[in-house]
Amino acid sequence: MKLSGQCLCGAVRYSGEGDPVFQVKCYCTDCRRVSAAGHAAMMGFPAEAIQVAGEVKEFHSTADSGSDVSRAFCPVCGSGLFAHGSAMPGLIFLRASTLDDPNLFTPQMVVWAARAPHWDPVPAGLPAFAERPAGL
Template identity: 50%
Template sequence: MSQGFSGGCLCSAVRYQSSVGPQVVGHCHCVDCRKSSGTGHCTHVVIPEEAFTVSGEVKFYDRPADSGNIVSRGFCPNCGSAVYSTNSGMPGVVFPRASSLDDPEIAKPQMIVFASRAPSWDHVDPELPAFPTMPDGGPRQVIADSN
């Protein structure tokens, strides 16, 4: 998929563009994604950082992941919407939240990570490859290995 996409926060103070389509899309059920989303998981779109531009003020909250890598979660300081994140262990990659997409239909989940932490009430799609934690190499490696 090569078509770009756009998105932003609830109040439109933060807007972003991607010049490429999603490289990988996945659900994450880790505790931090659950707590930062206010529900059972986050759905992340994976794109190269060089294809991503953002306008407006973004505030970041940094927290170590289970791996020790720092995950920086970007949100709008005005409306509080989660917009995108980065991970120090995956340089050159940006993870826009599918919930912030202008057209959420472009996000076609391909995998589930931290499935072992999914609450019983948050349905895990049995059609998707599911990993109990984050697989070695991260989401891009899993998709590359499956092709």
């Protein structure tokens, strides 16, 4: 697929072409906080498939899995744009909410479903892990 997206103010844009390695809705506490929603919708791509234009700031934290996660956001408007982590080197995780066409995102699974708030329920019909699957 061809895709593009940007932050709220447009100071950071990205584009790319390729097939997502995976597409996930994550309800972990960190994703809930940083996404300002009940969960984060993310698409993983090989990092070289995505070109980013504009300057981002990165926030580093340790995930529940113990791996290091870096989340990039626009320093002007604060929109979260993408993340990468030591658990899956070489991949970039775009926030589907920043896509120009958000319908390009087709969730394949749900992780940390046990943490879903009642106002953002886990969709029926998707494989859902109560926590995280091994290796993620």
